[in-house]
Amino acid sequence: MATEPSADKAPAVARAVRILDLLGNAQGDPLSLTVIARELGAAKSSTLNVCAALEDGGLIRRTEAGYVLGRRVLELGGAFLHSFDPVLEFYRACAESDVLRHERCQLAVLEGTHVLYLATHVGRAPFRLSAGIGSRYPASITAVGNALLAALPDVEIERRFASPESRPAFTERSTTSLEGLRQKLADTRERGYSLDHGEVYPGLAGFAIVVPPQSSGEVPIALGASVLEAELSEEVLERLLDALAEVGRRMSNPLNLAPEVQMHDHAARD
Incomplete structure (x- = not known):
């Protein structure tokens, strides 16, 4: 929490x-x-x-x-997700995307030094992850976490991650130093997206972007995807990032109503 x-x-x-x-x-x-x-x-x-x-x-x-x-707890979580429209749009957009429908995608928010996963689209990815809805992972080593942390000033990063316990290692490639985290976030800001090479799971690459909020009072959301490192090329990365950006645009657009809602509105006007 x-x-x-x-x-x-x-x-x-x-x-x-x-x-x-x-x-x-x-x-x-x-x-x-x-x-x-x-x-x-x-x-x-x-x-x-x-x-x-x-x-x-x-x-x-x-x-x-x-x-x-x-x-x-599940009932309360379901009530929260039901009122959280971007989650519903995330599932809809991933399912309708020719690129992402077969990939593993995640939706997460920042909670202190961790990320909380709000939704996961499994697709047909040839690997299995333990991160599911409600899972909390260290923000310092996850792509979704890095995307959200990059929006914070360095002074806030230093405050949150002052303790070594906030920077755990899941693999040999996990970033555990504060200086390493700062540099990784600087690279994320320059690229416009985060990139994780085997920091959480060996042989797995993750990348993420931040979904623009609909209003100033909303919590920033990270939208990410994971692929096998052996299959990640510049072409694949560009194609998947473009698809994620399209999903992000749909999630952040307040005019994106569910089809059944749109039909109901049309019927009401008729």
Whole structure:
């Protein structure tokens, strides 16, 4: 989560948010009460009370091995995505694109030093990724993360990524130094798109652009795609970037209504 409630104002709420974050980062692996309490730095008794409240609300679920996220989280996420029109347009545009319909594409937003994946279009890519809807990955090594970070000033990059823990290594090619990250973001600004060569998955290249927001109050969105490095050439990269830009234009155009909505409007006028 990008922000947490103040522990002084609402300690129980702050702990509840932290528990949801911990279970989300666990990627489906159960966490015991002991582990959760240790991560919170709280007593097991008070942690149990918070977990019980979350369980009553359906936000978490208790199993024999520990706690996992509950079905209510998915329902809330679905409600958010339903109101997030660019997500619907992303799926529609990827499916209708002659270039991207067979590729693996992602939609993500920035959350502190991580990116949150809002949508993924699988296509027929000859590889499998673990990043799916709701996944959080380090922004420092992902193409979508670099595209979004490039819009921030260097002073903000230095503040967010001051800790080495915010710059983890997934592969031998992952950028882990602050200077390396700054240089990579500078290259991204100069090119107009980000480029990842095997920093998250060996042998896999990723690239991304930022979708122009419809209004100043909207959160920037990164639109990316992934291909095998062995298949990435200048021609392929240019073709895919052009296709991503077209999807981005459709997502950022407020006149892009769903076909069923357009038909309804025409019928109403008739």
